[in-house]
Amino acid sequence: MPELPEVETIKSQLAQRIKSKTIKKVEIKLAKMVRGANVKDFEKKVVGTKIKDIKRRAKLLLIELSNGYSLVIHLKLTGQLIYNPISNIQYLTSKYTHIIYYFTDGSKLLHNDMRQFGYVKLVKTKDLPKLFKEEKFGPEPLDKDFTLEKFKSLLKEKGRAKIKPLLMNQTFVAGIGNVYAQEACFNAKIKPTRTAGSLTNKEVKDLYERLKKILREAIKHKGSSVDTYVDAEGKQGGYVSFLKVYRREGKKCLRCGAKIKSIRLAGRGTCFCPKCQI
DNA sequence: GTACTTGTTGAACG
């Protein structure tokens, strides 16, 4: 499922491929994918605009248009954005293809979503900071200003919260989901049920460093395809083979050989090693 | 048929 590294991968691939292209037509096959505007209005505003820039905030993909609006896309669990470079191919089009953006050069962008949880909405580009404020997004973990000191003080604020669900809380840090929260805890040898306030200085430092490292490595390998995720080229993300605990319950811990346990935490499946995650 | 998966939201509970 697209978390920070997956959305970041799609962002940079799309930036290379569709920047400065003009949208000739939009085909909306499933109206509920479009939020906050009726389909006609959405089409009217989008058609004829040029792609100015592609950005990311948390798990949101932002496509800035030349008319002062931005497409704000959330892929949720099973969303895909796939670029088809040639006009006469229907690459990875399926019954889950809900929106198609046609460019004037004949290429197109597919928005697929098997479970229909995701959405696209039109927001005035100048209102984006307001939107992020409303969403109360926490800091971007790979930003320069997300320092160890910052992480420490944020953890202190949330001292009674359990660490793994806290990492997934978008208002705490932005972009981490169930996969990378589990991986970060495993890598830092921290049991997911520990409270933020109970972490020692060394554990906080380890968690901070591992988290950033995992995210960077995952971006390098174009994300993790654990479900239906593919990148903008329709290819699977290569980081899956580096995942150490996610969905590995019952299997041997890759660090100490103990049996990986699975529990439910804040309603989410959570795997960890009962022996080496303290 | 049943349980389970997941990101986010919103409600309910202690």
Add this chain to the structure above:
DNA sequence: TCGTTCAACAAGTA
């Protein structure tokens, strides 16, 4: 107020 749990959304897998 705060943190946690659960239901809801949907559709596929085991």
